[in-house]
Amino acid sequence: MLELVTVDRDQYTDQIREIFLEYLEWVNGSVKEAYGLEFDMQAKIEDDMLTLDKFMLPKGCLLLGLEVNRAAGVACLKELYGEVGEIKRMYVRPEFRRNGLGRALIEGLLKEASLLGYRQIRLDSARYMVEAHQLYRSMGFKEISAYEGSEIPIDFQKNWIFMEKDL
Secondary structure (H helix, E strand, O other), X not given: OEEEEEOOOOOOHHHHHHHHHHHHHHHHHHHHHHHOOOOOHHHXXXXXXXXXXXXXXXXXXXXXXXXXXXXXXXXXXXXXXXXXXXXEEEEEOHHHOOOOHHHHHHHHHHHHHHHOOOOEEEEEEEOOOHHHHHHHHHOOOEEEOOOOOOOOOHHHHHHEEEEEEEO
């Protein structure tokens, strides 16, 4: 049975590291195959783990979909600036896809974003993530130009889609 959990700073750090690393390795492999680009995965995972506070209250949220203490999916919310939040690290493990977990994670983040006072949510994802884009569009996200504060380097932005949703 899957459970959706809002994580506090020192909870589930092993599960978070494991699923973040799986997500980043998947993205890195896919981006390398599709575009011939590579990220420094070790530096990225270490940075994410050292800066988990950006995904914690009072400005953020980290949701895990758990099945018997194993992370099935993850989605994070952080402040971009002012009343604009950003969804990061949205990932559902392949064996847990197509059961509504991705939608539940996004719905949970949008609810939390409203409670935190955000009026708009943005996100970015690689162009090849077509199924993710379909989910985001079905939830009211619209495509926009690259936005200020995105972690995607300018040289890579042509291979990414940027979206936003008003709350």
